[in-house]
Amino acid sequence: MNAAGRLAAYAAGLVVVFGGSYAVAxxxxxxxxxxxxxxxxxxxxxxxxxxxxxxxxxxxxxxxxxxxxxxxxxxxxxxxxxxxxxxxxxxxxxxxxxxxxxxxxxxxxxxxxxxxxxxxxxxxxxxxxxxxxxxxxxxxxxxxxxxxxxxxxxxxxxxxxxxxxxxxxxxxxxxxxxxxxxxAGDVTPSSPPLSAVSEVDGFTVTATGDLTAGRSGELDLTVTREGEPVTTLEPYLGAYGHLVALREGDLAYLHVHAEGEAPAAGRTAGPTTTFAVQVPTAGRYLLYLDFQVEGRVRTASFVLEAAAAGSTTDAADAPGTSAPTAGAPETHAPETHADGSGDAHAH
The missing domain is CATH 2.60.40.10 (Immunoglobulins)
Known part of the structure; x- marks a missing residue:
């Protein structure tokens, strides 16, 4: 059989295989x-x-x-x-x-x-x-x-x-x-704007800190409810917070490291968890924080901009990193947890 014939036979085989496979999902x-x-x-x-x-x-x-x-x-x-x-x-x-x-x-x-x-x-x-x-x-x-x-x-x-x-x-x-x-289905693309503040189920989570390509910095995530600091964050997956960071564009999975030791069983903390972050390139990053209060896990999402290494713009002025989005409630809560630790977990 010539090459064209073999390819045709192979394609027909694929139609049979994949056409009948849906029922065993x-x-x-x-x-x-x-x-x-x-x-x-x-x-x-x-x-x-x-x-x-x-x-x-x-x-x-x-x-x-x-x-x-x-x-x-x-x-x-x-x-x-x-x-x-x-x-x-x-x-x-x-x-x-x-x-x-x-x-x-x-x-x-x-x-x-x-x-x-x-x-x-x-x-x-x-x-x-x-x-x-x-x-x-x-x-x-x-x-x-x-x-x-x-x-x-x-x-x-x-x-x-x-x-x-x-x-x-x-x-x-x-x-x-x-x-x-x-x-399959109709797709409505999402294009979330830069945002350092996330509202979820009555909680406000604010991201502040330094996000600069090629340099390790700290990212603080602070949880408030009705303007008051939340100090009842419960351990979730062995920590007070679980952070996933993905690079916009290719969704590269960024390894983010939490600060502090694992929390003791039954302890609560808050309002701030701190993560050591080092991004490889400038640009936007999608971040998702899982946190638990009163036995329920919620997810706060952010879109932050990382400054270029050596940029003349101060990293503290980078959109979505050091200051809350306009209109977000301010909080002057201390950066340590209720138990004195900085416990958290991230990927």
């Missing part, structure tokens, strides 16, 4: 797929043309294979020999189902043993490419198959990024791998 990852991922992992650790067999649309992995920028992750589906499998999920908005995936080790075998980090074996972050619809959840692991799964319904159509943040048992450090998933 919530099933565990099949053995033939595992074999293919094992082959891919051994060959290149990169699969930019992978398709999501549980949707009507391909899960196009546009993330780069690797990054040389320090402090960044989540730009690849493979790192240190580990590979994130294609993500199975419902294919359209409002359709209930299951989101599932596996992590494959350097031998192509599903990982079933993980080290606990911040009270969980794996943290799953899902966000649309424009920063909308952020979710931080913790799926369940099937130890027999190495499949992570969680009930799932998409709230908005468009291109979504799925980040798996985990540490394999015995590994020297954690990994953040990513896949891109397409969700």
């Amino acid at each position: 919530s099933a565990v990852v099949p053995a033939d797929a595992v074999a293919q991922w094992r082959e891919d992992a051994a060959a290149a650790r990169h699969d930019p043309a992978a398709h999501d067999p549980a949707t009507d649309h391909p899960a196009e992995d546009t993330a780069a294979a690797s990054t040389d920028e320090p402090g960044l992750a989540g730009l690849s589906l493979a790192a240190d020999g580990h590979v994130l499998s294609p993500v199975r999920a419902p294919g359209a908005v409002g359709q209930p189902g299951t989101l599932s995936f596996q992590v494959l080790d350097p031998a192509g075998t599903p990982v079933t043993d993980y080290a606990i980090a911040h009270e969980e074996d794996l943290h799953l972050i899902v966000v649309r490419s424009d920063g909308a619809g952020f979710r931080h959840v913790h799926p369940a692991l099937d130890p027999a198959t190495g499949t992570w799964s969680i009930p799932w319904t998409w709230e908005a159509a468009g291109t979504h990024r799925v980040f798996a943040d985990f540490t394999p048992a015995g590994a020297a450090g954690g990994l953040t791998l990513t896949r891109t998933v397409q969700v």
Whole structure:
């Protein structure tokens, strides 16, 4: 058979495979797929043309294979020999189902043993490419198959990024791998403006501090309610705050480091949590703070601008970093927590 004939036959095969796969969206990852991922992992650790067999649309992995920028992750589906499998999920908005995936080790075998980090074996972050619809959840692991799964319904159509943040048992450090998933439906793009203040369920969270490319700085996140400092922040995932930072444009996953020790059980704190931040490039960053009060976790979101290294503009004047957005309530609360610590957690 000539080359054109072989390509035609291959394309026809793909139509059959992907046309019939939608009905098994919530099933565990099949053995033939595992074999293919094992082959891919051994060959290149990169699969930019992978398709999501549980949707009507391909899960196009546009993330780069690797990054040389320090402090960044989540730009690849493979790192240190580990590979994130294609993500199975419902294919359209409002359709209930299951989101599932596996992590494959350097031998192509599903990982079933993980080290606990911040009270969980794996943290799953899902966000649309424009920063909308952020979710931080913790799926369940099937130890027999190495499949992570969680009930799932998409709230908005468009291109979504799925980040798996985990540490394999015995590994020297954690990994953040990513896949891109397409969700069918009408898309209304979001373009959030710069904002250092977030309103959520009656709470006001204000971000202040220094965000300058190539330089470590401190970012303070202060929680108030009706203008009064909130000093009843409860531990969540072993800390008083959990911060995820993504670079606008490529959604690179920024490693942000919390200051202070882990909080003691049953202690509360507030109003301010402090994070050590170092961004690699100037530009906008999307930040999401999970905090817990009265047993309920809420998420505050921000869009901050990082100044260029060596900029003549003082970093303190950078929009969205040092001063609250106009009209936000001022607070002169101390920067330490009620228990005297600066405890927090971030990625």
